[in-house]
Amino acid sequence: MAERQEQAAPDALLTRIGQIVMLHHGGDREEARDRLLGLWAELGEDGDPLHRCTLAHYLADTQDDPTDELAWDLRALSAADELTDGRSTGGGGDPVGVEDVGQEGAIAIRAFYPSLHLNLAADYVKLDRPDAARTHLRRARDACTVLADDGYGNGVRAAIGRLELRLGDGGGGAGGSWGPPRQRP
Template identity: 70%
Template sequence: MAERQEQAAPDAVMTRIGQVVMLHHAGDREEAQRRFLDLWAEIGEDGDPLHRCTLAHYMADTQDDPADELAWDLRALTAAGEIADDRVAPQDGALAVRSLYPSLQLNLAADYLKLGHGRAARAHLRRARVASEFLADDGYGNGVRAAIGRLETRLREDGPADGPGPRPPRQRP
């Protein structure tokens, strides 16, 4: 019974991350970045993997430098691998954890493309496409699949070359 109540209780850290995401979406990127860094310091490198994954995933969006964006997206992917299946959605945990990977891999593909590493971008995009089979047929899943398709089209148009190219927009569903 206590375990059920704990699972139903709101997660204060996730709420705080969500508030900073709203601040960022409202246009205050610098303040959002500062608050994300403060939260990162509180959570710590060994903190809850779901918190680290979520925070790093959104922190990447506040970066100006594509290399910094990549570093945060890599932190998010690493943390995702540490999330217990029941941490995301107790009723269907394994599927819920797997549903994080398409977006994480998509963001890495976009990061590598910005840095001019077409081969790495294609590899992560393939992983995103494979992982997308676990997405539900809903707004989020369809949005991620559409973003994967857009980046696939862009990579086909850009050709096989590795090297700096124009910075594509951040891929968010």
């Protein structure tokens, strides 16, 4: 019974995040940001890395300042890295790694990387840092091998392609209003 409750708790937090994201998509960016920040405070810097990754990934979307958006996207990447390199502890002091989340979870975690790097590339474009943008764009493209040939995977690959074209034309700056859509696994 206790094991079943432990498994339900992470789903509850992801559900809460999803509900707040719907609020954001409905147009209430400030309220969504405030609620996501409340969840971040509740979760804490040492909370479950998958939850921190997801939460930071969405918090980045609610930022008005590109520097703040970059900071949240970097937090999301750092949390994802904890999941894949075994540096994290899952609250009980035991390391958490891909092997701890099972095959399906491992694929889901790896599926975050194309979007994480794409978002970082877009952040760097907004900050007029084309070299950093290109670095993360290459990482996004390299990470796409785990994406399925479905709407999500095709959307991420298309956004990468659009940003590659943007950076390839010598533009690379923050000018214009273009940006890739925020893609989520």
